[in-house]
Structure formats: structure tokens, C-alpha cells
Amino acid sequence: xxxxxxxxxxxxxxxxxxxxxxxxxxxxxxxxxxxxxxxxxxxxxxxxxxxxxxxxxxxxxxxxxxxxxxxxxxxxxxxxxxxxxxxxxxxxxxxxxxxxxxxxxxxxxxxxxxxxxxxxxxxxxxxxxxxxxxxxxxxxxxxxxxxxxxxxxxxxxxxxxxxxxxxxxxxxxxxxxxxxxxxxxxxxxxxxxxxxxxxxxxxxxxxxxxxxxxxxxxxxxxxxxxxxxxxxxxxxxxxxxxxxxxxxxxxxxxxxxxxxxxxxxxxxxxxxxxxxxxxxxxxxxxxxxxxxxxxxxxxxxxxxxxxxxxxxxxxxxxxxxxxxxxxxxxxxxxxxxxxxxxxxxxxxxxxxxxxxxxxxxxxxxxxxxxxxxxxxxxxxxxxxxxxxxxxxxxxxxxxxxxxxxxxxxxxxxxxxxxxxxxxxxxxxxxxxxxxxxxxxxxxxxxxxxxxxxxxxxxxxxxxxxxxxxx
Numbered sequence: 001x002x003x004x005x006x007x008x009x010x011x012x013x014x015x016x017x018x019x020x021x022x023x024x025x026x027x028x029x030x031x032x033x034x035x036x037x038x039x040x041x042x043x044x045x046x047x048x049x050x051x052x053x054x055x056x057x058x059x060x061x062x063x064x065x066x067x068x069x070x071x072x073x074x075x076x077x078x079x080x081x082x083x084x085x086x087x088x089x090x091x092x093x094x095x096x097x098x099x100x101x102x103x104x105x106x107x108x109x110x111x112x113x114x115x116x117x118x119x120x121x122x123x124x125x126x127x128x129x130x131x132x133x134x135x136x137x138x139x140x141x142x143x144x145x146x147x148x149x150x151x152x153x154x155x156x157x158x159x160x161x162x163x164x165x166x167x168x169x170x171x172x173x174x175x176x177x178x179x180x181x182x183x184x185x186x187x188x189x190x191x192x193x194x195x196x197x198x199x200x201x202x203x204x205x206x207x208x209x210x211x212x213x214x215x216x217x218x219x220x221x222x223x224x225x226x227x228x229x230x231x232x233x234x235x236x237x238x239x240x241x242x243x244x245x246x247x248x249x250x251x252x253x254x255x256x257x258x259x260x261x262x263x264x265x266x267x268x269x270x271x272x273x274x275x276x277x278x279x280x281x282x283x284x285x286x287x288x289x290x291x292x293x294x295x296x297x298x299x300x301x302x303x304x305x306x307x308x309x310x311x312x313x314x315x316x317x318x319x320x321x322x323x324x325x326x327x328x329x330x331x332x333x334x335x336x337x338x339x340x341x342x343x344x345x346x347x348x349x350x351x352x353x354x355x356x357x358x359x360x361x362x363x364x365x366x367x368x369x370x371x372x373x374x375x376x377x378x379x380x381x382x383x384x385x386x387x388x389x390x391x392x393x394x395x396x397x398x399x400x401x402x403x404x405x406x407x408x409x410x411x412x413x414x415x416x417x418x419x420x421x422x423x424x425x426x427x428x429x430x431x432x433x434x435x436x437x438x439x440x441x442x443x444x445x446x447x448x449x450x451x452x453x454x455x456x457x458x459x460x461x462x463x464x465x466x467x468x469x470x
Contacts, residue, residue: 004019016034017029073131085123095294097128107247109220110122111293112294113297122250127158129213139216140162141194141242144193147164147193150191162190165192194217217249223235224258239270240269261281262279265280322410328364328402332360341385359442363410416453
């Protein structure tokens with residue numbers, strides 16, 4: 001403790017006003033009566049004894065000096081710690097943190113293209129804010145599929161631990177704390193799926209009464225308002241609620257603009273409600289000088305990276321449908337889809353048809369699986385209506401048409417095989433290092449390809465590996 005004030009006390013001693021110095025009591029003040037304390041030891045700086053550092057290469061001294069520097073709180077707009085993360089630092093990755101630190105509040109949309117390191121850029125800024133004493137409580141909101149990756153990046157590169165929470169984890173926290181306590185105050189640094197929060201209205205009251213130093217919303221285009229919607233989605237309403245629960249907010253997305261002026265304006269309003277006055281009529285100049293957005297493409301930072309970015313070449317291959325596929329599609333158009341036991345012409349039935357069309361366009365085998373599930377769902381009902389019986393009959397005709405499609409009449413498959421054998425494609429099937437990655441929307445399509453493509457492409461079974469839908 002450092003003595004700040006000494007006053008005489010009525011018991012003949014002194015009242016000492018002290019401020020904490022060590023880690024355990026730093027930031028706290030206390031008062032001591034010398035008559036009650038057994039011994040008060042005054043440390044005189046003039047009597048400091050110098051001890052020689054006998055460690056190899058003065059490692060102990062360097063560690064001590066580094067520890068003192070880390071304890072100091074910088075108040076400028078420079079990078080002090082973030083550049084030391086476990087990564088191959090490229091100068092452009094420091095720009096979002098430098099831009100944010102120049103602002104009174106660190107609120108920024110990091111909208112760099114895919115592969116430029118938005119998570120790393122967010123980690124650099126987070127590290128700097130922690131160094132400045134403004135990162136004790138952190139909340140990361142992302143998609144369920146991205147939880148593990150984001151959590152791993154922050155821990156392995158920046159040593160920032162994030163406790164992963166889900167609905168079960170939150171319930172476990174609530175069971176271990178008094179009923180009037182906020183479960184979001186139990187852990188200081190957490191990461192949670194946005195769908196976990198939006199699907200439970202009970203969390204809204206807890207969120208309204210919690211506060212974080214930093215809130216990060218990954219893939220923030222999922223919380224933007226949609227130009228074709230009259231109201232806000234639950235994700236958008238949740239983001240708007242969270243925007244007022246922290247001074248620092250980072251939005252991350254490689255696709256922040258979907259072509260709708262109102263959609264992008266909704267993201268800007270999360271950072272600064274005054275950034276755009278009219279969400280339907282504005283220009284980039286309205287918010288460009290406010291330091292709210294950082295957006296770069298690979299061509300913008302090409303001179304800063306040593307490796308060349310491979311240009312993506314997109315080529316569309318088209319193939320006419322076979323007669324069997326045409327027959328299956330006509331059978332699909334004839335299905336009288338039902339809802340709640342009735343067939344009604346309208347958007348709901350067409351939505352079911354569109355879903356089946358997507359399965360058919362993936363492969364007839366994916367459509368056959370979806371058709372079988374739909375038939376089983378209707379037939380398992382305790383009481384099936386006349387309209388549903390008509391739908392089942394039409395679905396069975398559709399399934400029969402799908403079964404007529406084999407590998408030879410599966411036009412997309414034949415076009416794929418033709419492409420693989422095309423000399424201009426220059427794919428070497430015998431070369432293990434010349435690999436192909438095939439993506440599909442339906443897992444049933446991939447399973448069928450795993451069984452039929454190796455033989456058609458001239459591959460050995462051992463060289464073909466299973467894949468997942470994407």
C-alpha cells in the first residue's frame with residue numbers, strides 16, 4: 001500500500017489513508033489505525049538494495065521489465081500488443097485497430113474479403129483494448145457452425161479464452177446462481193450462438209441488464225434488416241438490443257451489402273444511430289469519414305503479401321435434361337401439395353414444391369430421399385384426408401419417375417464425367433496430388449457420387465474419400 005494521507009487520531013496514534021499498489025489490492029483505498037496494527041513497515045526507496053541478475057542473458061530482468069510494461073496502460077492510438085500474436089503479421093491487418101483506436105468509441109464494421117483475416121483483425125483490436133483496461137468483459141456472437149473456429153482462433157493466437165455457452169450451458173449457470181442474478185454476468189468472456197439467444201425470449205431481460213466492454217458479432221450480415229421485409233427479424237432485433245449494451249462493438253462480414261440500401265444502413269445504425277439519416281437515400285460519403293467501416297479486397301493489399309493470390313476462375317457447364325429427367329420434373333409439377341390436410345393454391349404449397357425442386361436439381365437420388373420422407377410423414381398420420389391421399393398418390397408417381405433415372409440418364413453426372421476426361425481440363429486421375437473437391441447441397445448426392453464416380457472417372461476405390469454437403 002502507498003500512504004497518501006496521515007492524520008492524528010483520537011487514540012493517540014495516526015490514521016493512515018492508503019491506496020493499493022500490488023495486484024491484489026490495486027485500485028482500492030483503505031484506512032489503517034496505527035494503534036490497532038501490530039506492525040507497520042515503511043519501505044524507504046532510499047534503502048533499496050540492488051541485486052545482481054545471475055540468470056542467463058539477463059532473462060529475469062527482461063521478464064521483469066516486460067511485466068512492468070504490460071501493466072502500464074497506454075492511452076494513445078498506437079498498437080502495443082496486438083502485433084505480437086501468433087500469426088504472420090501483414091501491415092494491412094493492423095489498419096482496423098488503428099482506425100478504431102482513433103475514435104472516442106471503438107465501433108467498427110470489418111468487411112474485408114474472404115481470406116484476409118477478419119478474425120485476426122478483431123483479435124488485434126481486442127488485445128489492444130484489454131491492454132488499455134477496456135476488455136474485461138467480452139461477448140462474441142456468431143453462427144453455431146463458427147463457434148469452435150472462432151474460439152480456437154482467439155485462444156491459440158491471442159491467449160484470449162472464451163467460454164462457449166449454449167442453452168444447456170446457460171441453464172446450468174442459472175441453476176448454480178441465485179434466481180435474481182444475471183447468468184450473463186457469471187462468465188466475463190463468452191461466445192454464444194446467435195440462434196441460442198434469439199430463440200429464447202426469456203434471455204431478453206437478462207441481456208437488457210448486462211453490460212460488456214466488447215461485443216463482437218461475426219457474420220453480421222445475418223443480423224441486418226432486409227429490404228423486402230416490413231419488420232425486423234429476431235436476429236436483427238437482438239443485434240439492436242446488444243448494440244446498446246457496450247461502448248465497443250465489432251461487426252465482421254465479408255458480405256455486408258446485399259444490394260439493399262436499407263440493409264447496409266441497419267448495420268451502420270448498430271454502430272452509430274446518427275451515421276445515416278435516411279436509410280433509403282444515402283451515399284458512401286455520408287459515413288466514409290466517421291471511421292465506421294474497413295473494407296479491402298485482395299487486389300487492394302496485393303502489394304503487402306509475399307504470396308500471390310490465386311485467381312478464381314468460374315465456368316458454368318450446362319447440359320440438357322434427359323427424357324427421364326423431364327418426365328420426373330413434369331411429375332413434380334403435378335403434385336398437389338397439402339398443408340394441414342388441405343390442398344390450397346398459394347405460396348405455401350409452392351414453397352414445398354420449390355424445396356423439392358432444389359432436391360431434384362441436386363440429384364434425382366436426393367429428391368427420391370425427400371419424397372420418401374414426405375410420403376412416410378403423411379402415411380404415419382392417424383387420420384389422412386382426401387387431399388393428402390391425392391398428394392401421396394402423386395408423390396408415388398414422382399418417386400417412380402425418379403427411379404427410372406440411372407447413371408446413364410443422369411445428365412449432370414454425365415457432363416461431369418465428360419469434363420473430367422476432357423484433355424483441356426488437364427486432370428490427372430493417376431496423380432494422387434491432383435485432387436478434386438466436389439461440393440453438393442444434399443448429402444444424398446455426395447453419397448451416390450462416392451459410389452459411382454470413382455469407376456466412371458477411372459479412380460481406384462482407395463483414392464476416393466467421403467465428403468460432406470456444403
